[in-house]
Amino acid sequence: MTFPIVPDLLSSLFKKPNTNPFPAPQLPPTVTGLLDEVNQGKAELNPPVPAPERLRGKMTYNRETCIGCNLCIKVCPAHAIEAIPAVKKVRFYVSQCIQCGQCTEICPKQCLALSGEFLNASHDRYDRSLIVER
Amino acid sequence: MKTIEVKKPSGYFTQIGPAHPALKEPVMFNLDVEGERIIKADFAPGMSHRGIEWMGLRRNCIQVIYLAERICGICGITHSISFVRAVEQIAQIQVPVRAHYIRSIVGELERIHSHLLWAGVAAHELGFDSAFYLAWRVRENVMDLVEYLTGNRVHYAMIQIGGVRRDITREQFPRIEESMKFFDNAYDQLARVFLDDTTVQMRCRDCGVLTYEEARQLCPVGPTARASGIKKDVRVDHPYAGYADLDIEYMTPDRLTGEVRGDVYDRIVVRLLEVKQSIALVRQLLEQMPDGPLLAIPKPAVLLAKLKGAAGEAVGRHEAPRGEVMHYVRLEAGKDEPVSWKVKASSYSNYLSWIPMMEGEQIADIPIIAASIDPCISCTDRVALVQDGNRRVLTKAELHRLSVEKTRRIQASLSAR
CATH class of the missing domain: 3.30.70.3270 (Alpha-Beta Plaits)
Incomplete structure (x- = not known):
């Protein structure tokens, strides 16, 4: 039994995500709510690539x-x-x-x-x- | 709605599709099963007819290039190259050599991304989602490269009748070479993950076999044909664009494994080998690319006027990642729009090989067998027969009866004169 993907999987545990977290690192409860907060200056958008x-x-x-x-x-x-x-x-x-x-x-x-x-x-x-x- | 007649039900008759979670696109499988084994397989395409050809007949040739690009969501350049090759033959436009090379470069980058996408889908169908994420993460690199070169990830809009619209300049070569180095490493990694893995071997070896003889009879194209040992590739057989100047050969699985079995595993091998081949081809193309103009007729308004005067018919072909694509175009003088436009997508030729592949296998093997020919179902559907709200398929006997009836009608009208 050989599973050559295992080393890649283990090394992935220590890597950052490959994707850019846009517009926010975590999914907000409502996107419109997030945009309202951004307009009021309470939150910041993560810039796109x-x-x-x-x-x-x-x-x-x-x-x-x-x-x-x-x-x-x-x-x-x-x-x-x-x-x-x-x-x-x-x-x-x-x-x-x-x-x-x-x-x-x-x-x-x-x-x-x-x-x-x-x-x-x-x-x-x-x-x-x-x-x-x- | 009844599309096939099961004369002697062996045990149980089951339908999969048209819309089913295991299938990426709508197609229907009609299966005669005994327990888990498939005794008799049939399929019914025509579930996602979009009328693209009809739209093409109402647009001028320049507009059709971008419409053709949208026939397939993955092969962005395939259909536009085939279409413009047909139009160039009709209007007798000589494409500059540099434009030929740029077309080939984008075509090969597309092959890399399409095969990696397929590898991910195949892994997902096996339940091997780690390999799916790995293949798609690697694929992002070529998508970024294509975006950097053409301005878009999917619909490149690079092709124009008589050449290409954007140049690949010398300043961009280092970025391309950087990606090719990345893919050298990625190929080694993917070949290890896919080909040495015990799970993949257990699921794909001797599963969905299409023998050499069956393939000879059914005429599949592209990797499906080459995985069964048939040496067939438009780039080698009838070189076009920059391919005539390149060192290019048929990729059959025996190059890596030393034997041809024609199973799903061999189809994985062929696609991985083609990724490696495409990397070498892009390097050769960059090395040999000559200087020169990009377009035979730089002004689109002049081009439109020339095409209005062109008349004739031609066929344009291209080796897409899935196999040969063919476009038939007929133009008439004085008309902007094509009078006739027929598209044969590569999956059309590969569909029939599903039947020998599926018969004798288990129901659980259907997703991977269906995916193994990399079907592009929406690209292929050209005709849907609907009468009084019922979908039906014209059988050979019915067609024959219609033909005989027409002969009788003509005879009657002749004798009436």
Whole structure:
């Protein structure tokens, strides 16, 4: 009978956990309660692991340079971009965006980019923070 | 709902699935059992049809790349490489050499992470959860590497028609080499934990056997075929991307154990050997990578215009971690969308080998046998037949009857003229 995993198991007893305890080392009774406490300054969040340089996160949009050519809408695989024909601008729905970054490549004015921001969870799909207009 | 007819019930008929805790994805097994032994096995796929091809026919080729990437949650690059290879053939786009190399590098990193994920799942099915945690902890390293190179852990978005979208620069090589060193050690550790362990040997040796002859008849692909001794690998047989320049061979279990038995244990051996092979391939690719452009047509708008004018049909293939993936694409001039898109996922070819593997084994062996071909059930399901709310399967006799009826109809309409 050989169990070659035993030395690995024993050595693991003396190692720290491999994962980053985010947002708190222990599971709080309620997550919203924890966030309220953080807002009041009573508790602190454990910071997430720093994002890698190339991470594709939330959209950024420069409304001033946009010329309303709608090329980004043509290549968006997720139909996450809506045209506003009256002002010749566009609107991005982050909840629908799959962060492929194809729109940033086709944009002739380079007014689109993907930032490293990745904490985009919300209860509401149409939350103000999940619609990028400017 | 009745999908198979048991003519002579030998003792007891049992169904496992479509949704069952032992199965990761929905599929149904219909088993004829006697005590604990399986006398006759059958399965019914088609429980998770998603209509991806239908969605693809309503999007232009650039949009379909990202849709194809989402066919499978694990093989992020597999389906997009197959799709763009088909489109590149139709539009006659020459991919730059550097782009070929980058595609191969990401493809090999994906193979490492997919095989480690599978090793963890297989250990979990055996009840060996310590090895499951070990394999998945090791896997985190390659996930971090892929995130560092491509910008995302799972859906890489690296592939573009006519090349790749992001470069792998010389400054990034040390980080890749660091991970490859880590995997050299991890391979030794995993091979020891999985292959020398008495529990794994007792559960997996001579369990779920697919003999060489059976494999020849059923045509499985990938590690399932190679574990039965069939020398078959798209990367070697029909080299594409950077593979033609590499020193690459078929990984069969006899390289490590000296014999081919075609059991679950051999499938573990093949996948571990392929992890080692992928580490060597990534090193070779980095060493030989030439300089040059990344895209044949850098401007996506120009590319879209060129694809609108392209017409024809082609097949694109890729050796996924689970075996050969094939995409058939047909484009017509003047249309942005593909007119036809057919996806054959690798598990489609491997499904049938379940039947000889399961027959004669015990019910308790089903989870590990089902997992041993690394099935990707949602990727494979392409058709679901539903009529008046009832699901059914067209049998060979029914298809024949429909065909005969059609001939009669045509004959009648001809004679009526």
